[in-house]
Amino acid sequence: MLIKNARLLDGRIVNIYIEDGIISCFNCKEHDEEIIDAENHLVIPPYFNMHFHLDSVFLPVLNKSGTLWEGIKIWKDVKGKLTEEDVIKRAVTAVKLMVAQGTLWIRTHVDITEKSLTLLHSLLKVREEVKEIADIQITAFPQDGIYTDKGNDELLRKAIQLGADNVGLIPHNEITREDGVRSIKFAIKLAKEYGKIVDGHIDETDDPNSRFLEVLAKYTLEYNYEGKVSAGHVTAMHSWDPAYRYRILPIVARAGIHVIPNPLVNVSLQGRFDNYPKRRGMAPIKEMLSYGINVALGHDCIMDPWYPLGSGNMLHVLFMAIHLDQMLSPDEIISSINLITYNGAKVWSLKDYGINIGNRANLLIMAEDDVIDLLRFMSPPLYVIKDGKVVAKEGKLVYFKGKWEKVLKKPV
Missing domain, CATH: 3.20.20.140 (Metal-dependent hydrolases)
Incomplete structure (x- = not known):
């Protein structure tokens, strides 16, 4: 997976390449794998x-x-x-x-x-x-x-x-x-x-x-x-x-x-x-x-x-x-x-947490560009990524047991 144009908490805008569930490098050349364009929005740890x-x-x-x-x-x-x-x-x-x-x-x-x-x-x-x-x-x-x-x-x-x-x-x-x-x-x-x-x-x-x-x-x-x-x-x-x-x-x-x-x-x-x-x-x-x-x-x-x-x-x-x-x-x-x-x-006591090379690829792609707007609007992430795999989208869907499910607000 390649996440393009990711704005990190320190303000840097980078391309994040993920391989085998690990963040392998920043600003690599584009690959043929799944590409998500973060469009300069915040990308933060979950x-x-x-x-x-x-x-x-x-x-x-x-x-x-x-x-x-x-x-x-x-x-x-x-x-x-x-x-x-x-x-x-x-x-x-x-x-x-x-x-x-x-x-x-x-x-x-x-x-x-x-x-x-x-x-x-x-x-x-x-x-x-x-x-x-x-x-x-x-x-x-x-x-x-x-x-x-x-x-x-x-x-x-x-x-x-x-x-x-x-x-x-x-x-x-x-x-x-x-x-x-x-x-x-x-x-x-x-x-x-x-x-x-x-x-x-x-x-x-x-x-x-x-x-x-x-x-x-x-x-x-x-x-x-x-x-x-x-x-x-x-x-x-x-x-x-x-x-x-x-x-x-x-x-x-x-x-x-x-x-x-x-x-x-x-x-x-x-x-x-x-x-x-x-x-x-x-x-x-x-x-x-x-x-x-x-x-x-x-x-x-x-x-x-x-x-x-x-x-x-x-x-x-x-x-x-x-x-x-x-x-x-x-x-x-x-x-x-x-x-x-x-x-x-x-x-x-989690040692491999954070968006750094060599860490597990756990991250959120947000709709906002900075933390202040994140807390003003409190929007759910556009993408939730766990170990290099998208597990949720836009606060509405979760990929669970092999299929996408709508998120229930309370049990039926």
Whole structure:
């Protein structure tokens, strides 16, 4: 494949030659293979969705209060009734929707406190089924807590043994702070035992006294697990005293903890108990970046007990993030694209990411000429290319299992 007249993020316009799924050279002579003219539009690396819930996607339920806690209650009532067939259908539909809009890497959490592990078995099959169009990591997520019910710790271990990629946790949902601390120690030790990554829901609350991120940093350093731990949400950070953030964020940076805000859902769920002014519900991205903390973004939910909207477009997530954190100078807008591209690759530990000679040919051909217009219009890619093959076009079609399919916005 030859992609002509591609405008890279650094402004260069090049011809990109792809051979055997690898970017082999720039500005080669034209070949007889498939030729796509990018017409001087942006050609960028594909997006990462670093925090999502494929098991609950597209569930037609109503959260009347709009709170995190009602969403958890609804999910607890529903999850044991879901069939493998239903979970797979909804999840595959969501993956195709995300791929059509430029996301090729998805880290999904699966609730393993559903004791039959039907949800886990379903997503293990989804991971295999969609591997030609997307790479999926599965985090074994103890939604109800590791120590809230007897046996949840063993379910978490079993989920890792069955093939989950990452160890999850939710310390702020444990009954006591002591159990929350214990859950962090257990999760890191379990991850080390099996050579896995830790990926937790951390301090997802408005409560300024929820400070499990400091505990996560302490034990990440104590157990020599730097760079292998992610903290999702951390919405309590928006309520922490600035002096406390000043003290703790350098330690988080030293521990190499990746922080993953989820702007669409965080701003929807948090601040529900506030009158006015209402808190924005998102960990402060600019401040974390200033301390050298790697920040990547997640979509979190689409049409489920926690969020009634969502299309799977990571540009929507980024658009919300830069508004909430007022990252709106031209330089900040341009560099913000890293939050859904290169910063995600750091969390994923992906070494051959980016449009460089010798890397896997994963790229998006966009309709816009620069990042500012990309975020103004948030259009889907004209072409999504995975390992040198076109897998989606114009946000409407995905090449899946040998044929082009129209992208469904929700399961039929």
